[in-house]
Amino acid sequence: MTADSTPALVQPADGPDGDPATPAGTLSAARGPRARTTTEYLKYAAAKIAGAVVSLFAVLVTSFFLFRLIPSDPVKQMTGGRKVSTEQLANLRHQYGLDQPMWKQFTSYVGDALTGDFGISFQYHTPVIDKIMDALPATLLLTGTAYVLYSALGIWLGTRTAWRNGSRSDRFNTAFALTLYSVPAFWLGLLLIIVFAVGIGPIPGMFPTGGLESGGETGFAYVIDVAHHLVLPVITLVAVGYAQTLLVMRSSLLDEMGSDYLTTARAKGLRDDVVRRKHAVPNAMLPTFTLMFVNLGHVVAGQILVETVFSWPGLGGLFYSALSVPDLPLVQGLFFVFATAVILANTLADILYPLLDPRVGR
Known part of the structure; x- marks a missing residue:
């Protein structure tokens, strides 16, 4: 084997403060074959944001149906066990929209929730x-x-x-x-x-x-x-x-x-x-x-x-x-807020990952 065919051993140059700038040694050096372009990063971030939007809508749907599986009548719970006539119970159900068909309650809930309106609390009678x-x-x-x-x-x-x-x-x-x-x-x-x-x-x-x-x-x-x-x-x-x-x-x-x-x-x-x-x-x-x-x-x-x-x-x-109770509007609103906080935090972490380690998302 000639001298020209012998592969050269290239030593990594020292970084600041005498640190060895090895490819595997720091996150900034672990860029793979090529650095991520701005367009690639924006596509990656847009995909994560789109996934978060889909997740939020799924949470909105889940929060409506999940708590209606609770075997309890919120109107009777609000009366505190007092003797109430059937007519009064019907009036309360009409007042809170509980006498409407389920599909109409759902569409009203989703439409209002998208504007930040989660309804009136059954317990506290406030938004x-x-x-x-x-x-x-x-x-x-x-x-x-x-x-x-x-x-x-x-x-x-x-x-x-x-x-x-x-x-x-x-x-x-x-x-x-x-x-x-x-x-x-x-x-x-x-x-x-x-x-x-x-x-x-x-x-x-x-x-x-x-x-x-x-x-x-x-x-x-x-x-x-x-x-x-x-x-x-x-x-x-x-x-x-x-x-x-x-x-x-x-x-x-x-x-x-x-x-x-x-x-x-x-x-x-x-x-x-x-x-x-x-x-x-x-x-x-x-x-x-x-x-x-x-x-x-x-x-x-x-x-x-x-x-x-x-x-x-x-x-x-x-x-x-x-x-x-269950206080359906309040439970639904809180559940949506809790889930939104977790989804947004995870999405933010996903978006920041490539800035810490460019290998992520390749």
Whole structure:
């Protein structure tokens, strides 16, 4: 074999700060045979948006028929068990449009819902959208606070435990996360109420049993009062949420740790902290990124059982009370809002994926 026929071994050039710019080493380098053009990306994003629109319409249809399978008469529930004549019941059904044929109720519902009108609540006799907007801030405060805390804690601990795989701290954190992940959130909430709100043995009751505020407070005292009420429900959501995030992040990073590009980075003399932070973690973030966007949708959807356990005046508690009647317009409106939040969060994640890893969607 002549010298001309011998393939040349091209060494990758060093990147900034002495980082090896290996093709598999960073997300920005994993572009495949050619970079995605703007037209290709727009087609990809348009397909995802179109799929989201179809999903939203399917949710709209499902929300109408699903809750009509509940074996209960909402008109009789609204009367509270009082003796009501047949004529009065008929008037109530006519007032709320329940005496119309199912197909007419459906077309009216879809037409109104597309304009943001979900009807009048049977319980509260106010527009459904107004009830939703009144309860939304409380849900965002609770689940939003928990989301930020458990996402940051789960990613940080998941990275640490994976990088020290097999150590005592890794075994403890993994076992503890698995235990919390298997515990129902509402059960954990009840346990926290018993121990830290009611008090048990030498532990006094330190926190309120539920609600958003005690009432009568203003200014900074009001902020402290709300924060005091937030402690137990936030701990409940963080305990379960961080465990899930830790386990996903740990698993993803363990898959990356045996990759050749990390061996190359270490051979270049980079510090272990730099190898983890600038090479391994960015590549391991995609599954965790997916989980974070799914959970972002749940920030609006709330946690129905947790909000109910803590008597939190948010969308979850409102859904539970509406379902017990059943308050069909309110249940349908809340179900559509919950599903829309999750669908939009997933669609946003799909659209952002190619910006993090151009291999996605090829």
